[in-house]
Each structure stands twice: as structure tokens, then as C-alpha cells.
Amino acid sequence: MRKALYLILFAGLTLTSCGTKKKIAELEKQNKECKDLLNSTTVKLNLCLTEKESLSQQNEYLKKNNTELINNVGNMTTLTKQGAQNIEKALETIKEKDLKISRMQDALTRKDSVTLALVTSLKGSVGISDPDININVEKGVVFISIADKLLFKSGSYVVSDKAKDVLAKVAKVINDKPTFECMVEGHTDNVPFTGNSVLIDNWDLSVKRSTAIVRVLTKDLGVKPSQLIAAGRGEFIPLVENKTAENRATNRRTRIVVLPKIDEFYEMIEKEMKKQ
The missing domain is CATH 3.30.1330.60 (OmpA-like domain)
Incomplete structure (x- = not known):
């Protein structure tokens, strides 16, 4: 009777030990998966932070460029007026030269x-x-x-x-x-x-x-x-x-x-x- 009791107790301990090892293995597997997920997430986070920094720099550049463009609009208006005046003077000069050429051609004809x-x-x-x-x-x-x-x-x-x-x-x-x-x-x-x-x-x-x-x-x-x-x-x-x-x-x-x-x-x- 006592011997049978020992056998039953030993069998229970054996079964309990096997179940614990299986759970530990599963937990270790889950832990590894969590670590891998954490590492992957950390890499993605670092990439996002880098992109954020780059976008921030681009944003600053665009703001500065936009300010310069706004300032240049006024300058362009002034330059456009000056350019128009220069073109007008150039056209007048061309007209004078055309007139001289016409007179010279007429002189050559005669x-x-x-x-x-x-x-x-x-x-x-x-x-x-x-x-x-x-x-x-x-x-x-x-x-x-x-x-x-x-x-x-x-x-x-x-x-x-x-x-x-x-x-x-x-x-x-x-x-x-x-x-x-x-x-x-x-x-x-x-x-x-x-x-x-x-x-x-x-x-x-x-x-x-x-x-x-x-x-x-x-x-x-x-x-x-x-x-x-x-x-x-x-x-x-x-x-x-x-x-x-x-x-x-x-x-x-x-x-x-x-x-x-x-x-x-x-x-x-x-x-x-x-x-x-």
C-alpha cells in the first residue's frame, strides 16, 4: 500500500515537472518574440526620429526660402520695371540703327x-x-x-x-x-x-x-x-x-x-x- 502511494506521488511529481518545463519553454519563446518585436520597434522608432529631424530641417529651409521668395517678389517687380525700360531703350536704339541701315542701303542703291x-x-x-x-x-x-x-x-x-x-x-x-x-x-x-x-x-x-x-x-x-x-x-x-x-x-x-x-x-x- 505504501509502495503504491510512493509510485503515485512520484508519477505526479514527474508529470508536474514536465508541465513546468513546457510552460517555461513557451514563456522563453514568448520573451524572445517580445525582445525581437522590441528591437524591431526600436529600429523603426529611430528611423522615424531621423526622418522627423530631416523633415524639421527641410521645414526650416522651406520657411526661410519662402521668406526670401516673398522678399524677391518686390525686387522682381522693381527689376521688371527696370527691364522694361531697358528693353524700350534697346528698341529705340534698334530703330535708329535700322533707319541708318536703311539710309545706307538707299545710298548704296544710288x-x-x-x-x-x-x-x-x-x-x-x-x-x-x-x-x-x-x-x-x-x-x-x-x-x-x-x-x-x-x-x-x-x-x-x-x-x-x-x-x-x-x-x-x-x-x-x-x-x-x-x-x-x-x-x-x-x-x-x-x-x-x-x-x-x-x-x-x-x-x-x-x-x-x-x-x-x-x-x-x-x-x-x-x-x-x-x-x-x-x-x-x-x-x-x-x-x-x-x-x-x-x-x-x-x-x-x-x-x-x-x-x-x-x-x-x-x-x-x-x-x-x-x-x-
């Missing part, structure tokens, strides 16, 4: 007729119609080119009597414009000079012919010496190639370059345009 009118006026004023005398205008400069056969004998720099009649007409053009300057250029062909010992080459001949004409214009025809420039160009600026006798005769010439003041030159053009 260039040929103006040049023809001016050349005709000069020829009419001096009564020159000889084909060996050419008058033209280039870039505001008047060129009067006279063939050497009207001025000199071959190889000579002595001005002929016949030439003085022609030069008298040229002198009239110069004397009518006392503020103009005139360059007298002597030009030769490329045939080597073999005259006297006074002249060495065509350079000398071209210069001598230029100074000879200058002396006639000043001493005989009353042109002011201060208006004249003597220059020799030799054979180095031919009008045509020196291949034939006719071409060489064309290249032997004296050219008088009339250099007017720009304002007076345009006055001459305007006068001729009015005549047309």
Missing part, C-alpha cells in the same frame, strides 16, 4: 547714279571730252588720268605746250576746291629707260614727270603748292599688261588724285543729286 553724276559734273566743269582723259570716282576719291601723249614726248619730262591747255582745266577743278589735296602720280610702262644720264630708270622718269606737272600747276596756273603732292609710281601699277605697244601707251599716264574732305565730297554728291 551709288552708280551718283558717281555718274559727279563725273559728268567734273567733265562739264572743265570741258574735258577727250578719250585720253579719264575721270572716275572710287570710294570718295576723284581720279583724273591723262595719257602721257597729251603731256610729254617719248622719254621726256618736259611738259608740252599742248598739255598746258589740258592742265589749265585740271587747275580749275583744284582751284574751285581750295581745301582739297591733290596727288600727282607719274606712271610709266615697263620698257627700261635709256635716255640721258640725269635719269637712272623709270622711277626717276615718273617722278620727274610728276614734279614737272606740279611746277606748271603752281607757277603757271595758280594752284597752291600746299594742295599738291608729287609722286612717282614707275612701271609697277599698270592698267593692262605691257605686252603690246597699245597697252604700254595706256600704262604711260599721269594720274591726278583729288582727295576731298568727306563732308565737302558729300556736299558735291548732294548738289548733283538735286540736279537730277
